[in-house]
Amino acid sequence: NAGVTQTPKFRILKIGQSMTLQCTQDMNHNYMYWYRQDPGMGLKLIYYSVGAGITDKGEVPNGYNVSRSTTEDFPLRLELAAPSQTSVYFCASSYDGVGQPQHFGDGTRLSIL
Amino acid sequence: GENVGLHLPTLSVQEGDNSIINCAYSNSASDYFIWYKQESGKGPQFIIDIRSNMDKRQGQRVTVLLNKTVKHLSLQIAATQPGDSAVYFCAESWGANNLFFGTGTRLTVIP
Helix, strand or coil, X not given: CCCEEEECCEXXXXXXCCEEEEEEXXXXXXXXXXXXXXXXXXXXXXXXXXXXXXXXXXXXCCCEEECCCCCCEXXXXXXXXXXXXXXXXXXXXXXXXXXXXXXXXXXXXXXXX | CCCEECCCCEEEEECCCCEEEEEEECCCCCXXXXXXXXXXXXXXXXXXXXXXXXXXXECCCEEEEEECCCCEEEEEECCCCHHHCEEEEXXXXXXXXXXXECCCEEEEEEC
């Protein structure tokens, strides 16, 4: 079982560029999440999805977009990269959203220069 | 969201000793708590969870204690090993579809 897989592992973007962070899970989990982790800080929720076709904003959604066309995939899109989006991004999934542990990928380290 | 804070940002222990990592939470409505371990360059790894109808739960070498009266959560690691060196996060949930994470405690095990 691969669990939660994120690609790429590292990326450097110029200000104003766009990119998509990929996330896929093979555990047939209904819920998927995107977090960002700034240096020395905990994780903050960007967006989450309770199932294919359904997404909702988290604590820090500005500057990001998501889609959930399949159960397995939950890509995160940055449209106009800004230095404030330099961070490590983690994708997670859980079978059910309430009272269930989330399983995390190994992250994408993104730098905006 | 509510803040989940930690009393100590760093903790150093001798190999073989027991470790105790503390966490204070502010939302009295929180009903589910998780401890995660994060090693350098990796994503958070689930360690143990506890629901608000319990005050103690044990796993392999780990115990989580929940004191709802003072809104305090702790993670005890028995016979700490070098492989336990990592950042530990507590997270809380109160029926929402997400978790709120604290800032983490770095545990360093001294051989």
